[in-house]
Amino acid sequence: MIAGRVGNRRVLTAVDEAAQGSGLRVGMPVSTAQALVPGLVIVPADPVADAASLERLAIWVMQRVSPVVAPDPPDGIVLDTSGADHLQGGEAAMLEALVGRLVLSGVTARAAIADTWGAAHALARHAAEPVFIAALGTTARVLAPLPFRALRLPPATVADLSALGFTRIGDLLGQPRAPLTRRFGPDLCRRLDQALGEAAEPIEPIRPEGLVEVRRVFAEPIAAAETIARSIGKLVVALCEQLEVRGLGARRLDLLCHRIDNDLQIVRIGLARPVRDPQPLTRLLCARIETIDPGLGIEIMVLAATLAEPLTPRQAASLLEKPAPDLAGLIDTLANRVGSRAVYRIAPVPSDVPERSVRRISALAEPTDAGWPDHWPRPARLLPRPEPIETLALLPDHPPTWFAWKGVRRRVCRADGPERIFGEWWTRDAERTSVRDYFRVEDEAGQRYWIYRAGDGEDAATGSQRWFLHGVFG
Template identity: 65%
Template structure:
């Protein structure tokens, strides 16, 4: 099913200005407006949240707004810079979310995420992460996903909420209560419809199409069909001249998987030649398929390090050909290296004494493209006495930092994501438990070693100044070994809850 995201930036001109100005930007609490000219009049074209809260509106005369809000900061609008900034945002989203991204001027982006959401944890998680990233950069954003561009556009701008996921097949039900402006109609058409008593999209959905078309022209019906997904509205992906790109147009449409794989190999060969000329290696590739019905399919693969190996890149792309729906045929293919890094010539050094270091980057690339690169990682030591803080996740091929774990105390091979409470009985406060119950199973302790006392990191939080954990290594009657701890020292109440927890399992 086709899925499209509409990213709405309601205050893009003012947010862009504040972000670009840096330290010289107006104070965050100061009301800010941007103005332009309409004939001889100076009108407000954009406002920030502070100005809106004080009653300023887009289209208001500047003199009226200044009289209404003392201390109002007025700056000339720069539509060209706003448009250029949107293009840069589109390229940024292109590299991180989906290869099909288009600018939706003057304040948004359109993203075709069909088949790409699972790489980001699902649709809701993908949109939430995107909105958070913009918010951290000082740009207010709202995102909606639906079955069509028109439905997503309407939801992002006329429904409440920063993240909106319209379930598949529910676009019509969502559109019915929305105002006519959600259809992206001309102002004259909206005025004519209101004159006839139509206020909501649902009011015109139930009307005969022929009389409406005769009076208002074909645009009304076209916008309705686009919003409902009946009429395709292709998303033309943005491109940068700096990207390395090769393309192939076919005289006759192709559709067989073997044919697609053959031409994929030829495109990879041409791309690698171009990358070699520039001294680059691909880190992320997009293979786009243009169908005869104007629909767009795509494959995205990534690599853990710069790669210019034709066989390797071809295999990664061909592994995903089965996800492509050729429809009635593919009339063109485009291969783009959306991320590339410098890659020089490498000399292979052989030794009769030492075996060459194994190269696992090919395996990592295969796994990352199947399950998602964010699910593949490597654990490295971190200097911390608190067990759950003593490891960190890094990319699989991240260079070794040289850090090690200090101390002679053994650590379990499996550390639980968080300590789990258990029921126990100990003869004395500083003794190990005689038995414990974990996940409904009671285990009798045969051997134990400890305690190992670990104190909180008082320099991070005041609450950890008196925190204490006493850890024990215990073995049950079946030979299984566990890592238990008591929260607190057994004497002082402020040192912990005095409850027992299971934190790890020894291999």
């Protein structure tokens, strides 16, 4: 348990699951907790260290997810993912990847996406299990069943609302604002309006020390695409000059466009390798101009190299050597159009089980030492999961005479196999005796498939004896 001071009282500020099962809760006096659980181990709170850790986490998220990130004390961060979620494969994939990486790092996390900071704050703490995505325009509906403390209200206000018979946020949505303001002050209605999007709550993004960034402030707001493109070009040149002085190349660029109505338009691009050549950087940023809504005009533009790595000039080995083709520009263009997760290479993994024998690596990653198996052909297309098929085969070693897949019955004209693959007993106990018998079969149309039987065809302990289609040859 972690204990700190609230006024003159020493109370619990963090409680784990085991303690919650014993009746302890956040805000309980330490003396009461020690009486309920004798021998309770209590660690004093360190707010300064907690704030520093939260700031480091916010910087980590800024470099990997979104350029607009800020700490949301005491236990959260807030980010604006507009213009950046496409690089992560969409909102759902972005949240799943973010929470997953935090869990792998030992950090328990819950996350939510909503129209406003206040709504996301409430949903992440009271609705996410471990993630929650509120559809556009549904803020009031998803907030209605949540408790009042989700609105970031003082404990005294929450207690007074409960005493008056209010139990959830939905009880306040139809109430007149004037009596609420007279009774509870301006904070209640302000927090409610912020959560519903009726009052602005801008995010002041964190800016780590040493961040390379440049900005332009316009005497008159700009809105035309041609003017925005010219300004981007000037910003990129200035940024590359700073990167050259520091010996760095950009791996991720963030363009922040501040409109005169306090709205923020964000463009994020990723790069496969460090770059500080203004021409390709300008081209990639200008390709995203169509995603910028200038509104009534942009008054400030900021360009930052959120992620930068050392970049030193390399000398060619010989003038007679033909340089290797540079695919970085093509990969950058594709990744910023369809998302970085959609552009990758396949690398072999030393495993006989087909679905475990490959992994995704970066498109420009260095070659791995592992090689592909060459004793049996492998299909060009491996299905994400083996799909069940209906067959007729003579057990135990003969291939099917026909099989039905996706409602289409195919007669087998040629077949090769079986290739027996044993389970990896060191992975899990269920694979100690399991086997698969794979066959390469060809139908009347000349299409070749990779099918297998789960089991050896005789012993039920080796598998279910059902047939599956696992791949298609090109």
